[in-house]
Amino acid sequence: MKIHQLSMFLENKPGRLSEPCRLLADAGISIVTLSLADTQQFGIMRLIVHDWEKARKVLESAGCVVNVTEVVATEVDDQPGGLAKILEVIEQAKVNIEYMYAFTFRSGDKAVLVFRFNDPDAAVEVLKAKGINVIGNVELY
Amino acid sequence: MTEFWHDPGCTFHPVSAPDYLPVKQLRQLQLHRLRAIVQRAYDHVALFRKRMDERELTPGVLENLSDIAKLPFTVKTDLRDTYPFGLFASPMSEVVRLHASSGTTGKPIVVAYTKEDIDVWSSAMVRCFAACGLGQGDIIQNAYGYGLFTGGLGAHYGAEALGATIIPISGGNTDRQIMLLKDFGTTAICCTPSYFLRIIERAAEMGIDLHELPLKAGVFGAEPWTEEMRKRIEKGSGIKAFDIYGLSEIVGPGVGNECCEQNGLHIFEDHFYPEIVDPVTLEPVPDGQEGELVLTTLSKRAMPMIRYRTRDITLIHAEECPCGRTIRRIRRISRRSDDMFIIRGVNVFPSQIEEALLMVEGTAPHYEIVLTNDGTLDDIEVHVEITPEAFSDRMGALEALQKKLAASIEKIINIHVKLKLVEPNTIQRSEGKAKRVIDQRPK
Numbered sequence: 001m002k003i004h005q006l007s008m009f010l011e012n013k014p015g016r017l018s019e020p021c022r023l024l025a026d027a028g029i030s031i032v033t034l035s036l037a038d039t040q041q042f043g044i045m046r047l048i049v050h051d052w053e054k055a056r057k058v059l060e061s062a063g064c065v066v067n068v069t070e071v072v073a074t075e076v077d078d079q080p081g082g083l084a085k086i087l088e089v090i091e092q093a094k095v096n097i098e099y100m101y102a103f104t105f106r107s108g109d110k111a112v113l114v115f116r117f118n119d120p121d122a123a124v125e126v127l128k129a130k131g132i133n134v135i136g137n138v139e140l141y
Numbered sequence: 142m143t144e145f146w147h148d149p150g151c152t153f154h155p156v157s158a159p160d161y162l163p164v165k166q167l168r169q170l171q172l173h174r175l176r177a178i179v180q181r182a183y184d185h186v187a188l189f190r191k192r193m194d195e196r197e198l199t200p201g202v203l204e205n206l207s208d209i210a211k212l213p214f215t216v217k218t219d220l221r222d223t224y225p226f227g228l229f230a231s232p233m234s235e236v237v238r239l240h241a242s243s244g245t246t247g248k249p250i251v252v253a254y255t256k257e258d259i260d261v262w263s264s265a266m267v268r269c270f271a272a273c274g275l276g277q278g279d280i281i282q283n284a285y286g287y288g289l290f291t292g293g294l295g296a297h298y299g300a301e302a303l304g305a306t307i308i309p310i311s312g313g314n315t316d317r318q319i320m321l322l323k324d325f326g327t328t329a330i331c332c333t334p335s336y337f338l339r340i341i342e343r344a345a346e347m348g349i350d351l352h353e354l355p356l357k358a359g360v361f362g363a364e365p366w367t368e369e370m371r372k373r374i375e376k377g378s379g380i381k382a383f384d385i386y387g388l389s390e391i392v393g394p395g396v397g398n399e400c401c402e403q404n405g406l407h408i409f410e411d412h413f414y415p416e417i418v419d420p421v422t423l424e425p426v427p428d429g430q431e432g433e434l435v436l437t438t439l440s441k442r443a444m445p446m447i448r449y450r451t452r453d454i455t456l457i458h459a460e461e462c463p464c465g466r467t468i469r470r471i472r473r474i475s476r477r478s479d480d481m482f483i484i485r486g487v488n489v490f491p492s493q494i495e496e497a498l499l500m501v502e503g504t505a506p507h508y509e510i511v512l513t514n515d516g517t518l519d520d521i522e523v524h525v526e527i528t529p530e531a532f533s534d535r536m537g538a539l540e541a542l543q544k545k546l547a548a549s550i551e552k553i554i555n556i557h558v559k560l561k562l563v564e565p566n567t568i569q570r571s572e573g574k575a576k577r578v579i580d581q582r583p584k
Contacts, residue, residue, distance in 0.1 A: 037536050041561055044536060065564070065565055067529070
């Protein structure tokens, strides 16, 4: 139950974010969510899109450096303590989170957390054992 | 007609015979030719005669080959100072071709050839191609620029004399280069190594795998490159990458070339006599010791060059080559004293930076060096393009890569560098010689 995340290298200068977005738009690919990590010089854009294989092709043929990673998405109640509850489970399992980001999804009473784990398989197992809803590609799109 | 040297696996071509001369006879031939060329220059080139007279020398000073060290040097500015035809030893009625350097500052330098010179040049180029294992039946795509630059026509005449099929495509238009590599079944390509890297990159973008094409050899020259670069090229395309050496002042490409051993470039020393001198004292150093390469044309008629200082830093291998050639080898040229820049009092060559970058796994040799000065201190910034292999979605991994690259450079040049990762294809690709250093320091 892992989903595919695209990441891209971006130089930190005006206009660099809009170009890949425009490429995806022209190819009719919708972005489910994205997150940005940045330093003074460069940034990493992480994307979850419909049809990641097509998106990768579009970006690569435009000369972008694209990397595909497996991440884990879980559903959480959009209310105080929702995130804390999940983090406790992960902490107990001693799985390390490399980074994470969150977004709300469709109806609004649920949020989705996207995790990059050092060991995604172990993380999925422990989350499921604790009854936490791990989302696959199909549900997300 | 099929000759024995066209048998598969046999790369001997009759024109290569002088490559295998017994050393004693080779030295006799060189001395004989040296005396004749020095006499010719003395008789017909005013500047050379003047320098000889100032030293109270005559061509008779040459009793043996080592006496060449008594002769005056020729340097690049001599060609500029005598622009355009001041160093010619033949009347214009015997000159059949002129070439000229790109001349980035002021006037270009002009070189001339008689009919015999063109023949010698072509034969030297044939020996280059033969050393790369090429012969009749090969299809050679010549992506060196045609025109005043010696690269294009030099390789062209050589390929024709070899009996190969030549594709005179000239430089540039990368997509068309790749189309012809594929459609014409090109077996060998001539261009600068940095341009071939561009071809590898572009072919991948076009969905063409160079490994699957008939292309088997590249004859790369016109700019210094490194062993690491060769590894990248050979891995990225499945061809054998050979280094060719030459310079317009001497003849153009074809002064020397690697053989199948790919360990040093054989100098066609029956025509181009090599010496290595200490760049500071200008005293000759023995074989095996590094210094500046000095060349004397032994048979050139239109424009003899006596002890021309190439500014290329190399050494002459003291050992014989396992390939059987008796003509000596120079170590591949990765440094030119011209390319050197000085930062905080330290001499640095771009090739040192290239080597340091390529030692780190997953990097591409696309880089530029920017030199700045904030009014007090020189700073060096190296821009390196990120590659799909080196890229990670984790910030920590990229910062570690940056540190690793900077450390690799600092270990070699002992100066702190600012390393900047940049997006692919943002560093300008050259279709000729790559420009690596951007010096923004106030003059």
